[in-house]
Amino acid sequence: MARFIRLRNAQKRALVAAWLWLPLFWVGLRTLGLPRFQRLLHQATDRKDNSAAMTADEIQSCAAAVTMAASHTPFPATCLTRSLLLEWLLQRRGVRTELRIGVNIGSGILRAHAWVEHEGRPLNDRADIAADFKPFGRLPSVTAFRAS
Numbered sequence: 001m002a003r004f005i006r007l008r009n010a011q012k013r014a015l016v017a018a019w020l021w022l023p024l025f026w027v028g029l030r031t032l033g034l035p036r037f038q039r040l041l042h043q044a045t046d047r048k049d050n051s052a053a054m055t056a057d058e059i060q061s062c063a064a065a066v067t068m069a070a071s072h073t074p075f076p077a078t079c080l081t082r083s084l085l086l087e088w089l090l091q092r093r094g095v096r097t098e099l100r101i102g103v104n105i106g107s108g109i110l111r112a113h114a115w116v117e118h119e120g121r122p123l124n125d126r127a128d129i130a131a132d133f134k135p136f137g138r139l140p141s142v143t144a145f146r147a148s
Helices: 002-006 009-032 035-048 056-070 080-091
Strands: 100-106 109-118
Touching: 009 035, 009 056, 009 080, 035 080, 056 080, 080 100, 080 109
Parallel strands: none
Antiparallel strands: 100 109
16 A cells, blocks of 8 residues: 555556456456457547557556556456556557567477567566567457458
């Protein structure tokens, strides 16, 4: 609580928003699946006013807020859930981001990891995450998943 009190008001708002949205993203991802949930998020983002620019500090604060909120939620906030939320929060504010999903095969075990990049730099992970998880090429647009 002491740490929360020391935060700036914008950081407090971002943290509370992330904390409130995380359970909905967890449920949405599990009930709709990634392609359908991304399409729904994309449609919601298209309707938002994307005119408010964010500074680099505000972008990093948003990423930190999502990470902090994820550590204080009763839901298992996986890397994909956290990354989808961060991407959506930033894109609503007009920040261009890219969801990255990478894989690692070690000791016969396939592991996957998700993170968000802005201008080629990870926002919610360490800078060299792509060295451990080989990112897929550009993910297909959510429109590629539309039923014919």
